[in-house]
Amino acid sequence: MKISDLVITPLAFADPPLLNSTGVHEPLALRTVVQLVVDGASAGEVVGLGEGSGERDVLDRLELVRAAIIGQSVFDTGAIELIVNAVLGPDVTPIQKRAVFSIVEVACLDAQGKLLGVPVTDLLGGAVRHTVPYSAYLFYKWAAHPAAPGGGSPDQWGEALDPAGIVAQACRMIDLHGFRSLKLKGGVFHPEDEIAAIRALAVAFPGMPLRIDPNGAWSVKTSKYVAGELAGVLEYLEDPTLTTAAMAEVAQVASMPLATNMCVISPETVPEAVRLDAVQIVLSDHHYWGGLRHTRELGAICDTFGLGMSMHSNSHLGISLAAMTHVAAATPNLAYACDTHYPWNSADDVITTPFAFVDGALAVPAGPGLGVELDQDRLAELNKRYVDSGRTTRADTAYMRLVDPLYDPMLPRF
């Protein structure tokens, strides 16, 4: 059951012009897929899949890791994590190390499941829920990308720059996927406009859980103001302001729970948040927390300290969605509907059978392993797109400046 290779493939896939507090999504999102090759002895060769950030530094670090883990048992993810940490050395932060290890850990668990004939969920303690609810991820967006490739021609989602546009987008999301909670990416327009959008959603979808996430775009004063205006309307308020200390100030007056994936992003950041009672809900993300087992551990930490648990998402494809669904199914207190960008990107997925939401939820893949299969032709195509693009890093701010040369990403903005 030794690891014999790690095939690392960067890729680029189409992404709509989604607005956020630091700019706008570029026409291509970057991602990395790994294929962990394991010599399964009598079982023959088995390949475990992993997916994560497509940033150049992550790719470079995966290459370093590749040489070091060949020959290790695929079951020894604890030892592999120590190897990853040692190979990457002291100049790479623990958070950066976890971003690399998480990709490998998921691939190991996929391979383990395939070797053993069980779904990844079973390697994490089994499913405590058989479907995992996701929330609709609503974005302010332009009708079309301003720059090539992809520039000029509008996407199927159209423009959403005001409350009516957001409500229309929510209707389409619900029609297509059946979502039963709604999250708005904020921090783009003046808070009064975003308050109006949330109120419009509340009117259009009575009783539907609503969230807004301005990604730290607001001052403490503005955050407190918005929390007051949206009292009784929001399920939770996510990262209204930057820093744990500032979140704690907002939490003292906010009537709704505060959620975060920006101030609690690693074990190192937990103690201060607990000490200050800064947040009430942590958005887990196995890509940040070092894989699926560490995400379950985060669940235990949250449970121990009375924190709720939800899940964060970056732009991603189906391998990550499978991993997210397995770990969510196995984590009892991950009770809030999870975030996912998948509906924005699933047309470019690299798995043979893309996921389909039913009533806003996904059934836990039956496995073995993650229960998804790589489409090698599609992978090659998206890799070619990556190579042809010349892109190596995400740059929402630089892309926004093509349209607005004076765009200032400094936060808080409002």
Place this chain on the structure above:
Amino acid sequence: MKISDLVITPLAFADPPLLNSTGVHEPLALRTVVQLVVDGASAGEVVGLGEGSGERDVLDRLELVRAAIIGQSVFDTGAIELIVNAVLGPDVTPIQKRAVFSIVEVACLDAQGKLLGVPVTDLLGGAVRHTVPYSAYLFYKWAAHPAAPGGGSPDQWGEALDPAGIVAQACRMIDLHGFRSLKLKGGVFHPEDEIAAIRALAVAFPGMPLRIDPNGAWSVKTSKYVAGELAGVLEYLEDPTLTTAAMAEVAQVASMPLATNMCVISPETVPEAVRLDAVQIVLSDHHYWGGLRHTRELGAICDTFGLGMSMHSNSHLGISLAAMTHVAAATPNLAYACDTHYPWNSADDVITTPFAFVDGALAVPAGPGLGVELDQDRLAELNKRYVDSGRTTRADTAYMRLVDPLYDPMLPRF
């Protein structure tokens, strides 16, 4: 892979007259062994082993659980925990529920490993160490039990009621098992006598890590005094005094780390200890924390909050020792040598090949599962001893009162 039965067997095994802060160990220690029968389909029937408390209430609760888990997938330990909690209901505390669930969880993991052909360690993230160090568990003790059965005839360990007796016991423990750290169960004699015993150990075994655990027998004032007297001598000071708040007072002045298995005993007790910085080392115990996966989670909690990790032991047999060794091997920050009573009780073990320490450590059993096999004849014999004894609960204080009718177990004693 469905559970088809849970065979619950209480048993009694010989225990020497070991003294502690609430009395003395009785001639028979009680324990429960479970055999979880799983229909492994093509793999045939598989039996997973678990071991835990032999108290009557635990047996009664296991019987309730038995009926409820038949038909469940052996991989769904998360769901089984929810079932255990539901079946036992609100009148049973979370700590009591975990004591029951832990026995079942270990049996599930043993069965999973047997079904899959891998050691339990591999189901927990793989081994990060291939041998697990244990410490010698030294006790003040009488030469013989005062009461029948077993009364009168001295055991092979002899009397240990003063520093010389403790040093002699340590010599024998090290000769037999090669231990490289020493723990003295204190809280029995006046603290000056116990300080003298630790100093005698320090002289006899220079550089050997030393611990003392009076099980909360000391006041805060006495604890501070002992901490001062043993500064530079102890590796850690375990549970000198009762309650988290009192431990925090001692921690403020103690130069050595404080360790506990009495004030941090469950997730519910963690936040206060963290808030007060009451302890620096938590002694895990999978029997208390709800199994091996929750013990790994405790490791993550300790790591997150900068707490060290060691392991607690009650009187136990080889199934529990196997489980302890697997989880210790898979928990990176469980870096202190673990406690075990095993040398006091191994002659009565119910596994076919009892464990043997080499240089005070155990190799991680190769599996599959826990890697131990039940000796059915021995099990029947120890069960008969349990039935014949008429015993249903541990009563160190009552037993001590046979010798000292006025014995007062009230703590703190000094």
